[in-house]
Amino acid sequence: MPPIFMGTMGWSYPDWRGPFYALGTPDARLLAEYATVFDAIELDTTFYAPPRETALAQWDRLTPAGFFFSAKVPKLITHERRLVGPAAGKEARDFGRLMQAGLGAKLGRLVLQLPPDFGPGEARNLLTFADTLAEHTLPITVELRESGWLQTEIAAQLAERGMQLATTDRVAVPGAPLTYLRLLGEENSVERFDQRALPRDTELDHWAEQLRAAAGPVFVHVRNYYEGHAPATLIELRRRLGLSLPTPPGQQQMSLF
Structure with missing residues (x-):
């Protein structure tokens, strides 16, 4: 089985x-506590604006070696400019x-999440944008959400x-190896994020099988809306893969008494 790095989205x-x-638990301690259980995180906050250097330094300080941050590329590039023009590149x-300088070896992937209506008609814009970045060796993963891509050679x-x-659990483009899995669920499918309110056991069985067959390292990130409580989903997925089952930090503290 390939190396698998697992985390939530936030x-x-x-x-x-x-x-x-x-x-x-104080807010300032949450990331450090999280990092005792999982070895990766996907940052949604970067979708709205690049982080400050001080924030990157703090995230680096609060997490151990071997921990990975993946980050969504700002929407200014993906949704407002739609990858068009020299400014986008x-x-x-x-x-x-910025992310490489602030996180170094802890940088996982830069997630270029394109708008839901960004379809094959804009393929030239996507490939031109990719050409402008090819020589810079940025670790970019592209998420396509328009179903028309399923009939293309874009991978x-x-x-x-x-x-x-x-x-993703919504679109898997043919020909694309499994390297970055996002389990999203349906928007507003649950009102609270404190339990597996919508178990997806059959789907987790499927994804565990796919992960075992992957050819190389894989990042797996789960959103709360997938089942209702992303940490529990990851633990269930680890169970299916035969990996060690981490104890949530709150329960770690309880076991001391």
């Missing part, structure tokens, strides 16, 4: 206090360099330019 949710974090390079075209494609 670490600071009030509903996680109790089932995951100990009640009363420059902003992407600047963002990548091979991006691979030629050093980019990977994400696999």
Whole structure:
């Protein structure tokens, strides 16, 4: 089985206090507590704006060696500019360099999540954008959400330019190796994030089988909406893979008494 790095999408949710974090855990301690259980995280905050250097330094300080941060590329590039023009390429390079400088070996992937209506008609824009970044060796994973891509050769075209494609529970583009799995669920499918309210056992069985057969390292990131409580989903997935089952930090503290 290949190396598999697992994490959620964000670490600071009030509903996680109790089932995951100990009640009363200060906000400043949450990331450090999270990193005692999982070895990866996907940052959603970077979608709205690049982080400050001080934030990157703090995230680095709070996590151990071998921990990975993946980060969504800012929406200014993906949704507002739609990858078009020299500015989009420059902003992407600047963002990548910022993340590389701040996180070093802890940088996982830069997730280029394209709008739901970004379809094959904009393939030339995507490939031109990829060409402008090819020589900069940024670790970019592209998430395509429009179903029209399923009938294209985009996976091979991006691979030629050093980019990977994400696999999700919604769209899995043919020909794309499993390197970055995002389990998303349906928006607003649950009201709270404190338990597996919507178990997807059959789907988890499927993804465990796919992960065991993967050819190389894989990042796996789960959103709360997938089942209701992303940490529990990851533990269930680890169980199916025969990996060690971590104890949530709140329960670690309880076991001391």
